[in-house]
Amino acid sequence: MDVTLLDRQQATYPLELCASSVPLFQSYLGSGPIVELKRPEAYLSGDGFHEFVYFPVGGGPEFGDSEKLNLVPPDAAPGYCISRTSSCQMTAFHAAAMKEEREDMILEKMESTPGSGSRESFTKRKAEVVAERKSKDKRIKGELEGESEVKTKCSTQVSRNSSKENSKACEVQKPDYIHVRARRGQATDSHSLAERARREKISKKMKCLQDLVPGCNTVTGKAGMLDEIINYVQSLQRQVEFLSMKIAALNSSAEFNVENLPIKELPSYVANFPAAAKLPAMPNLTCFQLNSMQKEAVNCMLNETMHPPLTATEGIASASVSIPEQALSSSTITLQPFSTWNMDPQGLYNLYNMGFH
Amino acid sequence: MKRWTTKREHQIYSSKLFQALCRSRRTSSSTSAKELHQTADRVLAITAKGTTRWSRAILAAPLTAGTNMKKHKKAKVTVHTRLRKPVVNREKRKLPVVERKLRALRRLVPGCRKLSCNNLLEETSDYIAALEMQVRAMTAITEFLSRGEAQAPTDRLGSIGNM
Numbered sequence: 218m219d220v221t222l223l224d225r226q227q228a229t230y231p232l233e234l235c236a237s238s239v240p241l242f243q244s245y246l247g248s249g250p251i252v253e254l255k256r257p258e259a260y261l262s263g264d265g266f267h268e269f270v271y272f273p274v275g276g277g278p279e280f281g282d283s284e285k286l287n288l289v290p291p292d293a294a295p296g297y298c299i300s301r302t303s304s305c306q307m308t309a310f311h312a313a314a315m316k317e318e319r320e321d322m323i324l325e326k327m328e329s330t331p332g333s334g335s336r337e338s339f340t341k342r343k344a345e346v347v348a349e350r351k352s353k354d355k356r357i358k359g360e361l362e363g364e365s366e367v368k369t370k371c372s373t374q375v376s377r378n379s380s381k382e383n384s385k386a387c388e389v390q391k392p393d394y395i396h397v398r399a400r401r402g403q404a405t406d407s408h409s410l411a412e413r414a415r416r417e418k419i420s421k422k423m424k425c426l427q428d429l430v431p432g433c434n435t436v437t438g439k440a441g442m443l444d445e446i447i448n449y450v451q452s453l454q455r456q457v458e459f460l461s462m463k464i465a466a467l468n469s470s471a472e473f474n475v476e477n478l479p480i481k482e483l484p485s486y487v488a489n490f491p492a493a494a495k496l497p498a499m500p501n502l503t504c505f506q507l508n509s510m511q512k513e514a515v516n517c518m519l520n521e522t523m524h525p526p527l528t529a530t531e532g533i534a535s536a537s538v539s540i541p542e543q544a545l546s547s548s549t550i551t552l553q554p555f556s557t558w559n560m561d562p563q564g565l566y567n568l569y570n571m572g573f574h
Numbered sequence: 575m576k577r578w579t580t581k582r583e584h585q586i587y588s589s590k591l592f593q594a595l596c597r598s599r600r601t602s603s604s605t606s607a608k609e610l611h612q613t614a615d616r617v618l619a620i621t622a623k624g625t626t627r628w629s630r631a632i633l634a635a636p637l638t639a640g641t642n643m644k645k646h647k648k649a650k651v652t653v654h655t656r657l658r659k660p661v662v663n664r665e666k667r668k669l670p671v672v673e674r675k676l677r678a679l680r681r682l683v684p685g686c687r688k689l690s691c692n693n694l695l696e697e698t699s700d701y702i703a704a705l706e707m708q709v710r711a712m713t714a715i716t717e718f719l720s721r722g723e724a725q726a727p728t729d730r731l732g733s734i735g736n737m
Contacts (some may be wrong), residue, residue: 419695422692422696422699425695429703440671444675447678450683453702453705457614460716462607462610464605464712465610467716469605
């Protein structure tokens with residue numbers, strides 16, 4: 218989806234939208250994002266239209282959350298075309314529907330190449346000033362900024378004005394910059410725009426993490442989330458350490474009957490292992506209660522074992538995870554097999570929270 | 575991130591780990607927990623195929639680097655400073671709350687000490703997914719091994735749970 222604009226510096230290729238795909242296109246855009254493309258024919262006189270056929274579109278697929286726009290090539294030639302340029306320019310079309318969606322953003326495209334008669338109308342526009350300032354900054358900053366601009370910079374549309382402007386904007390040349398109006402009430406400063414883009418990236422990643430980490434739906438804000446993340450990573454690392462201790466113990470105690478344990482069996486254990494399902498917090502309480510009852514049994518087991526690394530924490534953890542039905546009387550170390558194995562990392566994590574915090 | 579949830583990856587990891595285990599069994603008589611931990615981490619990093627920073631850091635770190643941890647130079651708060659201006663200092667220290675947590679996170683994820691917030695979060699999500707898979711695989715292995723052990727001396731252990 219990301220366009221390396223520099224690569225496409227020279228190439229402008231048309232993406233043709235057929236009339237039917239415009240609503241599709243809009244549906245991709247959704248409510249949040251930014252661009253609304255409409256048919257230019259609404260405000261263009263038909264004859265001059267074909268000249269305006271190609272004009273650049275910037276960052277089409279970037280709208281929304283990385284949704285790919287499947288722009289269907291139209292069968293009809295006199296459809297309007299949107300072509301991409303290196304600098305990701307957008308042309309926003311305006312139509313009556315814009316009135317309903319005042320909040321929607323449109324990107325305006327302006328041309329950098331002088332010389333056309335309609336340029337004069339641009340110079341009068343406020344956005345031009347802003348745009349030129351931006352163009353200077355953005356050119357230097359590179360295409361990524363430009364793309365984020367496409368995403369974040371939107372203009373509250375002034376319906377009729379922009380229609381006229383857009384019609385003149387449709388002149389096809391090779392525009393270089395995205396000239397956008399900032400959202401209502403927000404700064405147009407390039408710095409703040411870049412910051413906004415950066416913040417949005419970070420919040421997106423925090424949302425991804427929120428899905429990964431269990432039990433952080435209640436927490437909002439970066440600090441709380443980071444706390445949860447840190448705790449979770451720590452608990453996972455502890456689990457791994459504990460498990461490695463266990464395996465080492467099993468390894469040393471078990472006789473070298475590797476042949477008896479066909480490795481083909483291993484996949485069956487692996488396959489039976491449940492996918493990471495997030496356990497609710499309730500089972501922790503029951504486990505914990507069982508834990509206290511079983512502490513005696515665990516202690517007996519521990520006393521009988523000769524293996525030093527079995528620490529109390531390990532014993533408790535293993536007891537809480539498994540439900541030993543009888544204390545072992547053997548003198549060799551045996552770790553209780555897991556009779557019910559429906560725990561998964563998140564479950565163990567919750568357990569650890571109970572046990573260690 | 576999604577690759578850590580597939581069964582295929584899980585199988586790959588578990589089998590590799592198991593093989594490493596068998597190898598270590600043969601070579602050295604005793605497998606310490608630390609070695610095992612390191613082996614497991616390295617196998618995990620290999621499974622990551624070097625696409626993430628933490629995996630590369632794990633593989634790049636020398637083998638027995640666990641004990642060489644440099645202690646972080648924390649700001650020592652002596653009594654004097656505390657008596658002088660308690661409020662101001664505390665406020666100043668606590669202002670970048672998020673920053674401190676990011677610092678803590680950087681310490682946790684291997685190889686991400688100087689990463690920006692953005693990339694750090696990305697690495698963290700991948701790391702978390704990988705760790706989860708590691709835990710799953712290792713528990714499967716422990717179950718596997720314990721079952722194997724339970725099977726062998728069955729007479730001594732009597733009836734062991736429902737395996």
